[in-house]
Amino acid sequence: MNKDDILTQLEDIVGKDFATNRSEDLYIYSQDPGASLPRKVDFVVMPSSTEEVQKIVRIANQERIPIVSMGGGLTLSGLIIPVKGGIILDMKRMNRIIEINQFSQYALIEAGVTTGQILSHLNENYPHLQPPIPDAPPSATVAGNTLIHGSGYLSQRYGGHGSMINGLEVVLANGEVCKLGSCALSDYWFDRGPIPDFIGLFTSAFGTMGVITKLSVQLFPKPKMRDIIFGLLNDPKDIPDLLLKITATGYAEDILLGMQDKPEWMKGYVFVMTYITGDSEEDIDRQSKVLKRIYRKTNARFMNAPEKMKNLYLDKPIFAAGAADFRKGGGFEYVGAFMPLEKIPDAYEKGAEVARKYGISPTLGSRLIGGVHTIVMFFSYSFNRANALDMENARSALHETNQLALDLGGIPWKAELEGQKLILNQIDPSYTKLMKTIRTALDPNGIMNPGNWEVD
Ligand SMILES: Cc1cc2nc3c(=O)[nH]c(=O)nc-3n(C[C@H](O)[C@H](O)[C@H](O)COP(=O)(O)OP(=O)(O)OC[C@H]3O[C@@H](n4cnc5c(N)ncnc54)[C@H](O)[C@@H]3O)c2cc1C
Structure with a gap:
């Protein structure tokens, strides 16, 4: 079938307004807000039901056209930019x-x-x-x-x-x-x-x-009340001990850490935010006293944050747009990596070294997931999209950080294509063998987002 016939078939399924191959429509789908380079898209289709998705997938399978499913397209790591062209299935109408x-x-x-x-x-x-x-x-x-x-x-x-x-x-x-x-x-x-x-x-x-x-x-x-206990640590080496003590209380709903060179007053400190919840002021007070004692005993200074700052962080989702656009150039991507807690001090130290090497102001953060079993580490790089060298530096820093995470025993999260390759190079060969067996059985024509998790 030629491209015009395929478009007609797609239009028959979803209606003329929801299938396109016009270049002006495809342009925005060929890229994302991260550091990946744009790639080619052939069609964008917006189904409104499971039945419509089935019909689109059947055509794609018959014609061997790649399909890339897309939600908000905000992962930043290029995951919804097709590697081998094809259809972007934009799910917004469902x-x-x-x-x-x-x-x-x-x-x-x-x-x-x-x-x-x-x-x-x-x-x-x-x-x-x-x-x-x-x-x-x-x-x-x-x-x-x-x-x-x-x-x-x-x-x-x-x-x-x-x-x-x-x-x-x-x-x-x-x-x-x-x-x-x-x-x-x-x-x-x-x-x-x-x-x-x-x-x-x-x-x-x-x-x-x-x-x-x-x-x-x-x-x-939903709890009745929520509060944040802010602290400042002088040395990332104290992070594991502090986190073990906080989590042992069972009080924390969320624990976020951050280390960045800007604004100037934050330079050299690890910023700690422990979110607590309760039914009454007394409840919050009691937990807050215990946590302040723990902070003190672990070399962390309690910080009395201004109300405005507290409200910013209590708002969910946190309005992170400003933090994501340090360079004022509209570009932002990070390596998120699932890490073992004991490697977090090294991750902060070595992550900052990678950023400085590429002329980027270090912006590092982490969040505990489910007790201390995993900690997701964010190595963020903001860049000016209008500056090719800035983007190239960000890509190099991202790549080096993926390798750093692996070297420290961590696993890059939502990894972009280069990161996926590093993971697949290092993973036990029996894992890739099993992946290939399952994918070939489910998708013998290789139409489901081919190029991602590509195993030969
Ligand atoms: C400023 C900022 C802050 C962020 N903070 C966080 C954070 O705190 N925590 C966090 O987890 N993430 C965060 N992210 C990363 C990301 O934006 C989110 O994880 C987001 O929820 C991804 O959802 P999405 O709809 O954009 O997914 P998409 O990018 O559209 O898709 C993600 C992946 O899932 C696949 N997919 C999507 N829909 C389907 C489907 N229907 N069927 C099959 N596959 C599908 C896609 O192909 C792609 O591989 C942040 C991003 C930004 C820009």
Whole structure:
């Protein structure tokens, strides 16, 4: 089939307004806000139902056209820019909130529902419940974020967002629909179920295993009050000890750390923010006293933060746009890496060295996920998009940081193509063999986001 015939078929499925191959429409989809170079896109299609996704996938499979599923397109690491051209399946129209279950506490939603949408829906209709959301802009989707194992303000207490998926509805490369989790045999999407768990095949897979059309994500009770205990550490070497002591209290809902050279007063310090929750002022006071004592005993100074600063960080999602655009050039990307706690001091020290080497002001951060079992480390690089050298420096720094994370025993998160290659080079060969077997069985024509997690 030629390109015009394919477009006509796609238009027949979704309507003329929701399928395009016009260059002015494709332009914005050929790039993302990160440091990746633009790549070619052939079509953009916006389905409104699972049935439409099935029909699109069947055409793509028959014609061997790559399909890249896209939520908000905000991962920054180029994951939604096609590697081999093809169709971008923009899921924004599939934005129905199907059910909020208040008893088993989950939301059953379509894959295009954004984090801002679920947050405002719950605030308005179920103010006692809160969703797991990242500190990303509110146009990020719940599906995109959970599927890449994102994290946010509930992650210290309840774990990473990928582990909060109860169930998925998936369209496979052959166009068949498959339900995973308790929903495969029950009307309730309440759990992954004591059955073989295939949901993990679709997380951190970057759309290479199928298209997710619906998902159930866990919700959590909203506390009456929330506060932050700020602290400053002189030496990153004290981080593991401090975090072990804080987490042992069981008080922290979220723990965020940061180290940056700008503004000047922050230079040389590790900034610590422990979020606590409670039912009353007394409750908050009691926890805050315990945490201040812990800070003191671990060489951390308690910092009485101004109300304005506190409110900025209490707002969810945190308004991070300013922090992401230090260079005022509209470019921002970071290596996120899942790290073992004991390697965090090295990650801060060596991460700052990489940034300085490329003329970038070090901006490092981390967040604990589920106790101290994982800590996600952010090595951020902001750059001016209009300056080619600035972008090249950011790309080099990102690449070197991926290797640094691996050398320290960590694993780059939502890795861009170069990072994926580093991971695949180092991973146990039996892992890649299994991946290839599964992918070939599910997608023999290789249409699902080919080029990502590419195994020969
Ligand atoms: C300023 C800023 C702050 C951020 N802070 C955080 C943070 O605190 N925590 C955090 O976790 N992240 C953060 N991020 C990273 C990122 O924006 C989020 O994780 C975001 O939620 C990703 O969602 P998305 O809808 O943009 O996903 P997309 O980029 O659209 O997609 C992500 C991946 O999932 C795949 N995918 C998407 N939808 C589907 C589908 N329906 N079926 C199959 N595959 C699919 C895509 O192909 C891609 O590989 C931040 C980003 C920015 C710009």
